[in-house]
Amino acid sequence: MDFKPCVNINKELDIVGARQLGRTRAKELGFGTVDQARIATAISELARNIYLYAGKGKVCFEVIDQLDKQGLKVVASDEGPGIRDISQVMQDGYSTSGGLGAGLPGVKRLMDHFEIHSEWGKGTEIQAIKWVR
């Protein structure tokens, strides 16, 4: 498969571009409509955080092939301010939208695997995987 791996996030419209590319990849991999919508929403959350808190960064996609399963990996990375207290932001009800289920805990729920690395003053990288069912 010919793969354009990344979308740069500089302005709000880039969030839409990231969603679009993610959805295309998800479709190619054979995700159903519900999972496509979930992946797109997760990408939105990650891309919007980059846009809002880091100013710029990128969202990249990778196909993961394992013996028994295939998945889509979304990697959102930036060199913004980083997150000081990760366990706090991963708590339900912490995000500024407050108790609406979205934000980073929402991304974790939408995807099957979630990993966050962030260093205060250096940047943030979030990896999330969804397996094809």
Add this chain to the structure above:
Amino acid sequence: MKAIKLDLDNYRKLLKEYLLTKDERALYQAEQFSKLSVQHNISPEEIIHVHIEALKELYPELPREINDSLNFLLEAMISYGLALQENHFLREKQLALESEIAVAANMQKTLLSTVKPCIKGLDIGAISVPANQMNGDYYHFVTDKDDTLGIALADVIGKGIPAALAMSMIKYSMDSFPENQREPSVILESLNRVVERNVDPSMFITMFYGLYNPEHETFSYASAGHEPGFYYHAAKGTFEEIKAKGLVLGATEHANYQQFVSHIRTGDCIILLTDGVTECRLGDRFVERDEFLQVIKDYIHLPAQDAVEGVYKYFERLQDFHLRDDFTLIIIRKEV
């Protein structure tokens, strides 16, 4: 997981049945399905997905616009699904917290328990009900060999767990005072120092301490900014406010409390309370003082314990069984 899948098949059947018959029974079953889905944490987008699939099965020629619009709806429902999951999670967390608080509340009850004493010539009634699980009001009876009766009544401004913690401190400080220290003003002055040293300045505690001496038929008392109680003149059927001025506990390092003495006549009552009683609300207004005293009057002919319980039940009903503040009421009647 299997049961849920089954339910989705069921949805298809129900939809088909409804489209063919427009039967209310199918709608009723859809309602049951909806409840079950919430219980099993099935997100709305999944239901919409099943709906789309079922429609396509029934109508292979489904117009593209309808199909697309349903996909649009599915997308728009994703956040509702997330909110549902978060809600599930938070509810579990809340249940865990609640049972933890219930344990703490029980512990507080044991810690702060006081025995209502039997004193010859006195009829005593006392009730204390917390607005939430933990009580920020506290009363305690102290008896002595000479048949004198000490009555402590305190109210932490604020409710809930911090208030309850502060109350335990008051109780244990009082327990540690020497037995011969029974003068209301001295007790309040000592407690003031304890509170000033140990409690956050943003937290206030009001307190009333009274000492009944059966030999002299006198009631000595002092107040640290506490809601004034009432003296009931049985012969005239009138109430008189028990006036005592004093700073709330912990406001300054050294506070002095003035002590007052009243003579108690047979048949008269001392009524002590916290502001949860006088500040009962009726809709958005407070119950007026005269209204409140009238309620007390309606019950005061009863034995003291029946009277305080009667007054409590009256105000509980008046406020739709939803107390806004901890409620404590004590009635002491001199019988002989």
